[in-house]
Amino acid sequence: xxxxxxxxxxxxxxxxxxxxxxxxxxxxxxxxxxxxxxxxxxxxxxxxxxxxxxxxxxxxxxxxxxxxxxxxxxxxxxxxxxxxxxxxxxxxxxxxxxxxxxxxxxxxxxxxxxxxxxxxxxxxxxxxxxxxxxxxxxxxxxxxxxxxxxxxxxxxxxxxxxxxxxxxxxxxxxxxxxxxxxxxxxxxxxxxxxxxxxxxxxxxxxxxxxxxxxxxxxxxxxxxxxxxxxxxxxxxxxxxxxxxxxxxxxxxxxxxxxxxxxxxxxxxxxxxxxxxxxxxxxxxxxxxxxxxxxxxxxxxxxxxxxxxxxxxxxxxxxxxxxxxxxxxxxxxxxxxxxxxxxxxxxxxxxxxxxxxxxxxxxxxxxxxxxxxxxxxxxxxxxxxxxxxxxxxxxxxxxxxx
Amino acid sequence: xxxxxxxxxxxxxxxxxxxxxxxxxxxxxxxxxxxxxxxxxxxxxxxxxxxxxxxxxxxxxxxxxxxxxxxxxxxxxxxxxxxxxxxxxxxxxxxxxxxxxxxxxxxxxxxxxxxxxxxxxxxxxxxxxxxxxxxxxxxxxxxxxxxxxxxxxxxxxxxxxxxxxxxxxxxxxxxxxxxxxxxxxxxxxxxxxxxxxxxxxxxxxxxxxxxxxxxxxxxxxxxxxxxxxxxxxxxxxxxxxxxxxxxxxxxxxxxxxxxxxxxxxxxxxxxxxxxxxxxxxxxxxxxxxxxxxxxxxxxxxxxxxxxxxxxxxxxxxxxxxxxxxxxxxxxxxxxxxxxxxxxxxxxxxxxxxxxxxxxxxxxxxxxxxxxxxx
Numbered sequence: 001x002x003x004x005x006x007x008x009x010x011x012x013x014x015x016x017x018x019x020x021x022x023x024x025x026x027x028x029x030x031x032x033x034x035x036x037x038x039x040x041x042x043x044x045x046x047x048x049x050x051x052x053x054x055x056x057x058x059x060x061x062x063x064x065x066x067x068x069x070x071x072x073x074x075x076x077x078x079x080x081x082x083x084x085x086x087x088x089x090x091x092x093x094x095x096x097x098x099x100x101x102x103x104x105x106x107x108x109x110x111x112x113x114x115x116x117x118x119x120x121x122x123x124x125x126x127x128x129x130x131x132x133x134x135x136x137x138x139x140x141x142x143x144x145x146x147x148x149x150x151x152x153x154x155x156x157x158x159x160x161x162x163x164x165x166x167x168x169x170x171x172x173x174x175x176x177x178x179x180x181x182x183x184x185x186x187x188x189x190x191x192x193x194x195x196x197x198x199x200x201x202x203x204x205x206x207x208x209x210x211x212x213x214x215x216x217x218x219x220x221x222x223x224x225x226x227x228x229x230x231x232x233x234x235x236x237x238x239x240x241x242x243x244x245x246x247x248x249x250x251x252x253x254x255x256x257x258x259x260x261x262x263x264x265x266x267x268x269x270x271x272x273x274x275x276x277x278x279x280x281x282x283x284x285x286x287x288x289x290x291x292x293x294x295x296x297x298x299x300x301x302x303x304x305x306x307x308x309x310x311x312x313x314x315x316x317x318x319x320x321x322x323x324x325x326x327x328x329x330x331x332x333x334x335x336x337x338x339x340x341x342x343x344x345x346x347x348x349x350x351x352x353x354x355x356x357x358x359x360x361x362x363x364x365x366x367x368x369x370x371x372x373x374x375x376x377x378x379x380x381x382x383x384x385x386x387x388x389x390x391x392x393x394x395x396x397x398x399x400x401x
Numbered sequence: 402x403x404x405x406x407x408x409x410x411x412x413x414x415x416x417x418x419x420x421x422x423x424x425x426x427x428x429x430x431x432x433x434x435x436x437x438x439x440x441x442x443x444x445x446x447x448x449x450x451x452x453x454x455x456x457x458x459x460x461x462x463x464x465x466x467x468x469x470x471x472x473x474x475x476x477x478x479x480x481x482x483x484x485x486x487x488x489x490x491x492x493x494x495x496x497x498x499x500x501x502x503x504x505x506x507x508x509x510x511x512x513x514x515x516x517x518x519x520x521x522x523x524x525x526x527x528x529x530x531x532x533x534x535x536x537x538x539x540x541x542x543x544x545x546x547x548x549x550x551x552x553x554x555x556x557x558x559x560x561x562x563x564x565x566x567x568x569x570x571x572x573x574x575x576x577x578x579x580x581x582x583x584x585x586x587x588x589x590x591x592x593x594x595x596x597x598x599x600x601x602x603x604x605x606x607x608x609x610x611x612x613x614x615x616x617x618x619x620x621x622x623x624x625x626x627x628x629x630x631x632x633x634x635x636x637x638x639x640x641x642x643x644x645x646x647x648x649x650x651x652x653x654x655x656x657x658x659x660x661x662x663x664x665x666x667x668x669x670x671x672x673x674x675x676x677x678x679x680x681x682x683x684x685x686x687x688x689x690x691x692x693x694x695x696x697x698x699x700x701x702x703x704x705x706x707x708x709x710x711x712x713x714x715x716x717x718x719x720x721x722x723x724x725x726x727x728x729x730x731x732x733x734x735x736x737x738x739x740x741x742x743x744x745x746x747x748x749x750x751x752x753x754x755x756x757x758x759x760x761x762x763x764x765x766x767x768x769x770x771x772x773x774x775x
Binding site for chain 2: 197345
């Protein structure tokens with residue numbers, strides 16, 4: 001065991017830091033142009049535009065330590081805005097289960113950030129219990145296209161997405177995990193209506209997507225008909241570890257401390273008040289541990305082992321920590337955390353603090369509610385049988401896209 | 402020992418309950434909260450007609466002569482409807498300071514209007530540097546002939562936007578955090594040098610930063626004695642805490658009951674959510690926290706109304722528990738409603754936000770735990 005970074009790793013860190021410094025957004029520079037140039041330059045570095053993609057698809061082939069360094073530095077430095085759905089969620093499915101034509105057709109545009117994707121999984125009646133989804137896809141008599149009708153909900157960024165990858169039901173005669181088919185189709189066409197959902201923090205990022213008689217050519221089906229659940233399921237685990245946000249939390253915790261230090265209390269600051277300080281310390285301890293839980297998980301993944309029990313913990317602990325940071329930010333803002341709307345009063349962080357706290361309540365719901373995550377750990381990690389009071393689904397559930 | 406309401410109190414409760422049932426569907430509340438002045442003038446008139454605005458004032462002065470228990474009854478029902486009319490700001494806070502501290506002449510000039518709804522009040526007790534400390538006051542008041550001249554900024558003043566008069570605490574002597582040397586003033590909100598920056602709060606109410614620049618208040622506008630305003634302010638703050646704690650109880654009841662109902666309707670994994678033991682236990686905890694808060698509310702309210710020794714300590718205990726349990730109940734109501742709980746469409750999010758703000762008003766959970774332990 002060794003936790004020191006090797007000379008090579010330190011060199012990599014320097015290279016990453018100077019890349020971010022050299023390509024930082026300059027005042028007055030057109031944002032979109034900068035964003036496109038940034039990704040192009042990252043591509044020239046040898047796949048830095050797609051860090052998690054395998055080498056055969058152009059990824060950089062980094063070691064777990066290099067991924068860790070990258071994640072740490074991206075949390076600190078301003079990098080261009082990105083959408084995770086195409087890059088991190090659809091692309092691995094296309095790589096693993098798509099045919100060569102589909103890989104050629106979809107992956108380059110995802111990589112170039114030309115096409116924005118959204119994820120059509122959850123439905124009004126299928127949240128944690130995703131496999132009960134009912135959006136119907138009927139194959140035409142000549143076998144050339146599906147007609148899709150149904151409603152998807154909690155679809156993040158559907159209002160700016162060009163395409164959607166969608167779980168649909170092609171057969172409801174068997175187990176509910178069977179008969180699910182994975183389809184891709186453009187958002188900008190007749191029969192698709194996107195309605196915004198305004199969430200508690202006042203933000204619009206999720207939507208309801210109504211799909212009525214949308215025709216999808218069979219070429220847009222990933223893998224076999226009826227096997228969509230298998231394709232999507234492997235990825236859910238991936239989505240969950242991605243939601244832990246350890247690096248972001250490390251940065252957020254530091255800003256929380258900085259913010260608390262701006263709140264004067266007599267001759268000292270809020271950060272010196274024992275009760276507040278103890279809560280921050282308690283949080284920091286959990287985050288320190290989680291940072292290494294993530295590293296252990298990365299290390300076992302790179303050794304080719306199946307994801308260990310560590311990976312199951314990531315989403316649960318990570319989201320809980322994010323919520324606690326947000327809650328302490330509200331506390332630090334004091335009475336001013338109640339101020340809302342456009343007028344800025346009190347400490348500068350207070351307004352964003354309340355919005356962030358409210359939004360953070362969704363973290364333990366979206367991407368598989370905490371209660372469902374715990375069921376998964378109980379069953380798959382601890383090997384426990386179903387609770388006697390109720391038989392839950394045999395499969396992993398999830399909620400939201 | 403008796404926890405029953407009197408017949409008169411039962412009537413009061415019924416009438417507030419009826420009002421809330423008739424007027425406070427969520428969409429009405431949202432409409433009121435999102436348009437100036439942030440409440441309904443008609444509702445306010447109704448409050449006056451039903452005599453609710455006289456509740457806390459002496460019978461000799463035309464009031465109902467009620468105590469903190471009566472206010473609790475009204476506020477708990479208001480909490481169930483998330484009522485936006487400024488009963489707390491005008492009657493409990495502003496009115497509480499005026500009835501305790503104003504001279505007879507001033508009371509006669511102001512209170513009839515307060516009770517008939519034509520005059521509204523507000524209380525400016527907070528300052529940015531003070532955080533939650535009532536006695537940390539840097540707004541200054543300097544004597545000048547027949548007037549005091551006030552300078553400073555009062556923070557997050559509820560209902561200042563529509564208040565005709567604002568009660569403010571200002572320092573007439575002593576150091577920044579001395580309880581002695583604080584004086585309360587009743588100032589006309591249209592006086593020269595009063596500048597209000599109005600904004601909504603996250604719970605759908607409205608507050609203002611009130612900046613005072615050489616505001617002249619005649620000496621008759623002093624409430625209580627010069628330098629001795631803290632005791633009145635503290636007594637008003639206690640009434641305020643009891644009132645918002647009662648409001649919180651009303652909100653908590655809606656949150657836990659809505660959650661119980663929702664989990665019985667929502668099916669996942671071929672079962673209503675309510676059949677999952679882990680969720681049942683969570684709802685039991687929400688319910689227990691609600692009951693515990695209600696017990697401390699009764700205890701603190703009765704001890705205060707009866708002037709029991711130690712009442713203030715119980716109020717600290719209450720405000721601590723309300724903040725802690727409010728967050729627990731609100732967060733879990735959202736969690737158990739899943740994605741729907743995160744939307745503005747369901748009412749639970751709105752009750753949750755009110756509970757969050759209640760924790761911040763008059764000192765948060767930590768602040769009162771420290772006061773309690775001190």
